[in-house]
Amino acid sequence: MPDIRDRVDILEDQIPREFLVMLLVDHTTGKNILWATDIGGHNEHDSIQIEDIVGENGLVLRPRVRKSDEEKRLRTKKRAEVFTPSWVCNEQLNAADSLWFFGSAAPSSGSPFNSPIMGKRWKVTDDDILRKTFEETGKSWEQYVLDDRIEMCCGEGPYLTSRYDVVTERVIPLKQRIGILDRKLRVVNTFVGVDSKATKKEWADWIIKAYKHTYGFEWQGDNLVLTREALLYTLIDNLKAYNLNKLIKNNKGSIRTLLNKIDEIDFDGLYLEDYEYIKTVCHIISWNFWQMDGLTACPPYTKPSIKLNALVAAINKPKTRDLFGNIIPLEIPLEYCKLMDWDENKVTTYVEVYASAIKDRSHEC
Template sequence: MDIDIDINEKSLYEKYPAILDLLLLDNTTKKNIIWATESYKRRGYKFHDNIYPLSVIKGKIIQPRSKKAKAEQSKRSKDSAEVFTPSWMCNKQNNLIDEAWFNRKNVFNTELNNDWIVNEEKIALPEGKTWIDYVKDTRLEISCGEAPYLVSRYDTVTGNPIETKRRIGLLDRKFRIINENCIDDGEWINHALEALKSIYGFEWQGDNLILARENILYTFIDYYVERFNKEPSEKLLIEVATIISWNIWQMDGIKCVIPNSCKVEKLVQYNLFGEEEIIESGCTGCAKGTVHGHNGIYPKIMDWGKNKKIKYIDLLGGML
């Protein structure tokens, strides 16, 4: 399978305009996600500007980190602490998650220095657990960048594509379990959608968020084509993109609000002499350095089991 790691947004928009619209949507604000970076200022896009289809289909404006110029990579690392993890390291850490779930090591592969050897045998399930349990088990990648822990179409550091049978992402592993256990084609689609609903991730910068969403969408397409030897319908892709737009969202991981959405609030009041006075008050959460009490916008995500929208911050309770 030929894998183009740099998705052509123009081709996507020409073929499926509704799909790109969904990949740019912020379900909390009901507007499009924002750039949340000054990297595109020279192109006329400011930090708080929304990202629209016409902005991203011009040339190759949205590119994976490995395709960016070295100077730009260094600048983003310095300005935004942007660091990407090689696939072999993602594999090591994902293996730890599965070691805990399966209660044994080397479930999907065996690590070999900075590489891995795929376990070719059908994955045996631990006693008391089913393959559907694994597919539905929730996974979250924080500050996800291009989502290398969730999906592994390519190594985010080298840019080298990875064929499906060697992929190590958390969603990739769910697809392997589905492929090994699901015979009926209709059920395959249902379980694939459940797998998508079980993975979550948040990211600050708008361009990375687009790449993460695209990588998950095209991961689904890769496995679908491998299974059915044809492309999925537009109707199915819209359902997939809708799930992705809810589960992969834009957020400041420290404050748990949309980046730089906290503000100074102004209150107008009048003194005893009838003179207008303006009183400014800052954000309580920012002042206290906590995730609670911010006057910024707290993102909403979807609890698919209850088909209910919830604020991500509510999941944390009083933990932070």
Template sequence: MSYGLDVLSCLLVDRTTKKNILWADNEYVMRGKGYEPYDEIAPDLILPKFTSNERIIEPRVAKSAYAQAWRTKQKAEVFTPPWLCRRMVDCLDDAFFGDEPAGFTDELNSGLTEERIAKLGNDGLWKKYVDNRLLEITCGEAPYVCSPYDTTTGDYVPVAERIGFLDRKLRVVKRCTDTCEDWYKWSVRALQSSYGYEFQGDNLLIARINVFNTFCDHMNDAWNRGPTEKEARCIARIISWNFWQMDGLRCCVPSEWDVPIETEEDSQMSMFDIEGFMVEDKSVTEDIDEKGQGQERMPSAQKCLIFDWRARKPQTYESLKG
């Protein structure tokens, strides 16, 4: 990414807390101050010029086999291979066009086929396709949203061969617009209707960068140029709203009060963890006073906010669940 510190700083913002996203992981604690699970991720903790040219945050495919296995065991982190992502996103397209999902049985007639792209040009149906709001839950590096590289090999994927649902929206925008101005307008709308959330801060930052780079790649493919500085800041701001850090069980920002990050090597989740309970101790709850009335607990984590770009207002993610 070559747009400087302003764009990176924006991609690190947590729009709910108005601070930066958290590490939310104990993988980096051995690095010392600033790398604790509930510390914010700051540019000077990850940029090579501050870290002796060491790459602190890397995609899963670039990590060692040991690190991958550790994250799978501790965080249940398992990335979906591209072929499966493609077929699942194919099913989304099948549903949009009102057909039975055939993504796992009829590869040639499923997904965003040329016939379907042609159909989108009729009566402005393509605008509905672009505005169709889609969400990747626990998104990791966002392989369902965009596929700038193969998550199993790390190989670059040409723009025309990418399979994420944002990739497909941008492909439709390219086919259905005639000017760069219209392309940018509808590509921004495609981005505004693409969402994802993730718990771990390093994965979330990679996802945000992947989405940003995807927008830039498609723009370069369509118009042989990248975003201006102003456009880049606008895109980064949308991404920082639409791809957010959240504990999916509680719909809140990861918090040391609500979600203790496990440090024991062989610990397992219990039914009490699932229901949101934790053992009380004096570090989080005051003693009962002599009248038998307890003091107020530490504040709970904030419920995560997302932005409705059509209504032009934020709302809690939890409110969408009814």
């Protein structure tokens, strides 16, 4: 019998069905994401259905740390699947943040989030240090949250959110988490959290912005579902912590009862209005974390009508105009993976974003 309080392997039976529906959708194909792997007797070309992962099939989706050594070996051999320990993710992300804050990725620049210590661990900095770093570097905390960041070939998303160490199974407390999204959420909690003058709505709006500006893609469908679930539960962990800390601050409720609730893996500790909010974020997760072959920018097993490099070149060519001087838009083939441009509130494609990044980089050289 699986333990419903398991903090590592999220059980799909514990996720409301309406959330699961959103976590399985592929916005490019209009269907559910593909298995793209042969676990559980499923054909890799089949789409993942809710019935495939709940009830008697509730243990089909398992994080790598819970898979057998043989299964890990086969997945590494077939898909080059390897997972990075959290301490390594942390040091790499610290270097990226040092570059963002100080213009240098050198370890001596330090990180405003934590300091690595012996034993492959890290010590979290005080919130005052985080605030001071933004102030002294002239950086805006809002811009940090709005900065677009992506984990490519994300697997189970260890660089995105670190609810537990994907190698050791060690559960990581909320404030000690080191992923890309974790850091953005910590910034939000520091500047507009319970201890600030901001309202819960202001806090919630910035949490949404953090999700909208964090991305990832993955080939294997089971890994993508695990990533999406981890992102969902990261939201719930933060919602629970906010609600608990707000109640403590207002001196309401039994602290013992609240502490018991906050430590559960189910959806206790949330308010009724939180559920609609979670649905909104689930929708964002379903767009921002998608299934894709990184070599083609299309869903797995899809043969593009135009090769990626040729399409990128066509996108970046000077625009063609009609007789009236109007730009003739380039039609992107339908098989290319779709994304949502949240700032413009319109659908775009990964290849267009990729082409734009290449163009910007060429201008910098």
